[in-house]
Amino acid sequence: xxxxxxxxxxxxxxxxxxxxxxxxxxxxxxxxxxxxxxxxxxxxxxxxxxxxxxxxxxxxxxxxxxxxxxxxxxxxxxxxxxxxxxxxxxxxxxxxxxxxxxxxxxxxxxxxxxxxxxxxxxxxxxxxxxxxxxxxxxxxxxxxxxxxxxxxxxxxxxxxxxxxxxxx
Numbered sequence: 001x002x003x004x005x006x007x008x009x010x011x012x013x014x015x016x017x018x019x020x021x022x023x024x025x026x027x028x029x030x031x032x033x034x035x036x037x038x039x040x041x042x043x044x045x046x047x048x049x050x051x052x053x054x055x056x057x058x059x060x061x062x063x064x065x066x067x068x069x070x071x072x073x074x075x076x077x078x079x080x081x082x083x084x085x086x087x088x089x090x091x092x093x094x095x096x097x098x099x100x101x102x103x104x105x106x107x108x109x110x111x112x113x114x115x116x117x118x119x120x121x122x123x124x125x126x127x128x129x130x131x132x133x134x135x136x137x138x139x140x141x142x143x144x145x146x147x148x149x150x151x152x153x154x155x156x157x158x159x160x161x162x163x164x165x166x167x168x
Contacts, residue, residue, distance in 0.1 A: 010089025
């Protein structure tokens with residue numbers, strides 16, 4: 001088997017312990033734990049009441065308000081981390097062949113919260129009231145697509161859906 005080399009040229013992150021790669025790494029070095037009580041919804045009727053949520057997140061701290069409005073949270077996180085990684089890399093797309101620049105960004109599931117919201121809307125008001133943007137905003141590959149659009153990449157764009165293994 002031939003060994004292949006991988007070069008990491010830029011790092012970006014938004015995590016339960018930091019809103020950037022340096023913040024997250026600093027928290028890791030200090031032994032900070034990102035697991036805490038669930039705040040995104042009321043978990044009182046569930047056995048599990050802990051999660052690793054991204055804390056103190058406000059989309060408008062990172063994205064234009066109009067831009068953020070049309071993206072689900074998982075896509076916002078992908079775009080924020082990708083922008084940081086691209087900045088960290090020093091890549092200047094204007095000096096590159098955009099047709100040879102692409103995105104492979106894995107996701108485990110997309111937006112469950114949007115699926116839940118739209119299902120509730122459909123059962124309460126009728127399924128013809130489900131947003132026409134439901135599928136485009138919820139599907140896993142939306143994050144990869146938004147990153148490619150934002151970066152100006154016109155090469156391959158793919159989203160392996162591999163559940164928790166997507167992080168590898």
